[in-house]
Amino acid sequence: MLLFTPGPTPIPESIRQAMAIPTLHHRTKEFEGYFEFCRIKLIELIKMQDVLMLASSGSGAMEASIRTFCKKPLCINSGKFGERFVKIARAYDMPYVEIVNDWDTPPSSDEICDILNKNSDVDSICIQVCESSGGLRHNVEEIAKAVKEINKNIVVIVDAITALGVEEIDTSNIDVLIGGSQKAFMLPPGMSIIGLSHLALDLIDRNDIGFYFNLKTELKNQRKNTTAWTSPTTIIIGLAKYFEIANIEQIYEETRIRSIATQESLKSLNLKIYPKRPALAMTTIYSEDSVNIRKVLKDKFSVNVAGGQDKLKDSIFRINHMGIIAVNEALWVVNAVELALDMLGIRKFDGIANKVFLENYYKQG
Numbered sequence: 437m438l439l440f441t442p443g444p445t446p447i448p449e450s451i452r453q454a455m456a457i458p459t460l461h462h463r464t465k466e467f468e469g470y471f472e473f474c475r476i477k478l479i480e481l482i483k484m485q486d487v488l489m490l491a492s493s494g495s496g497a498m499e500a501s502i503r504t505f506c507k508k509p510l511c512i513n514s515g516k517f518g519e520r521f522v523k524i525a526r527a528y529d530m531p532y533v534e535i536v537n538d539w540d541t542p543p544s545s546d547e548i549c550d551i552l553n554k555n556s557d558v559d560s561i562c563i564q565v566c567e568s569s570g571g572l573r574h575n576v577e578e579i580a581k582a583v584k585e586i587n588k589n590i591v592v593i594v595d596a597i598t599a600l601g602v603e604e605i606d607t608s609n610i611d612v613l614i615g616g617s618q619k620a621f622m623l624p625p626g627m628s629i630i631g632l633s634h635l636a637l638d639l640i641d642r643n644d645i646g647f648y649f650n651l652k653t654e655l656k657n658q659r660k661n662t663t664a665w666t667s668p669t670t671i672i673i674g675l676a677k678y679f680e681i682a683n684i685e686q687i688y689e690e691t692r693i694r695s696i697a698t699q700e701s702l703k704s705l706n707l708k709i710y711p712k713r714p715a716l717a718m719t720t721i722y723s724e725d726s727v728n729i730r731k732v733l734k735d736k737f738s739v740n741v742a743g744g745q746d747k748l749k750d751s752i753f754r755i756n757h758m759g760i761i762a763v764n765e766a767l768w769v770v771n772a773v774e775l776a777l778d779m780l781g782i783r784k785f786d787g788i789a790n791k792v793f794l795e796n797y798y799k800q801g
């Protein structure tokens with residue numbers, strides 16, 4: 437079965453082998469070596485002041501960030517993950533302002549600035565780079581810049597779980613950048629990442645909040661290449677291997693052309709790309725036949741793609757582009773979609789998906 441869901445992603449053989457070493461104790465020089473290497477590489481990748489690695493899935497880092505950095509956040513809700521920030525704020529009885537969008541439509545930076553100007557007590561903004569529930573790419577860089585022009589002390593919290601390791605993110609106006617192990621890093625689920633700016637570091641120092649997710653305690657430990665609690669050792673050893681095998685610039689470029697080739701290929705089958713501003717991390721197709729297409733893909737062609745969530749559960753399907761993916765596998769997916777459409781009597785097979793994918797992939801490469 438080919439796993440083509442936008443998280444979790446398949447783990448490469450070399451990373452699985454690296455993680456297969458006998459258990460390392462986390463309070464050892466040997467493990468600290470892995471930890472330090474990952475810290476250095478992560479800071480290099482995100483181009484921020486500092487970084488934390490937490491033993492939790494991405495949502496843990498979202499919760500820790502809301503608690504540490506927000507008194508009244510503006511939450512951009514363009515889907516399930518944006519809504520999650522709202523739910524966390526509510527769980528802590530924290531006041532918030534929310535912008536609710538259709539899942540295919542990004543808010544403009546003007547709209548966001550307007551709300552900030554009207555709500556001067558808002559001290560932070562929470563937004564996804566890629567809102568994975570509809571495959572939408574927010575223009576986070578432009579929004580962050582506009583927010584900082586209004587007030588440089590507004591904390592810009594960015595969930596980049598499906599963007600880190602996919603594409604270059606300009607973090608110059610971002611204070612908190614959240615990542616997760618199970619998406620583009622091709623690791624098992626269970627570790628989250630938080631990139632930090634000067635402003636974020638200053639707030640951590642002043643806000644000694646929480647216990648398990650006390651970022652002040654974590655930062656103090658992690659600067660000494662250890663963790664406050666038991667580290668997710670196996671995942672960190674896997675991450676060190678990722679940095680060993682990954683040529684980041686090459687991954688960015690390859691992901692971009694593979695993602696665009698897939699989009700163009702599926703459009704040639706008269707399939708509709710769902711978001712108005714698609715992210716590179718996944719191709720999201722809107723189709724009333726999604727359930728049947730996914731079933732045929734899985735049963736007949738051994739391709740596992742994701743459906744939707746909530747209101748889009750049965751009307752979209754999502755194809756992953758995160759991680760290092762062999763071109764022949766990506767090509768098989770679009771061919772399988774075309775074959776599935778033929779089997780379902782939706783569109784007669786003529787090989788166009790394959791042709792358009794290859795033309796785009798090699799034209800751009």
Ligand SMILES: *Cc1c(COP(=O)(O)O)cnc(C)c1O
Pocket residue numbers: 443493494495496517564566567568595597598616
């Ligand atoms: C996967 C994902 C998360 C993390 O969810 P967890 O299940 O807690 O790892 C958060 N935000 C986005 C945009 C995601 O795609």
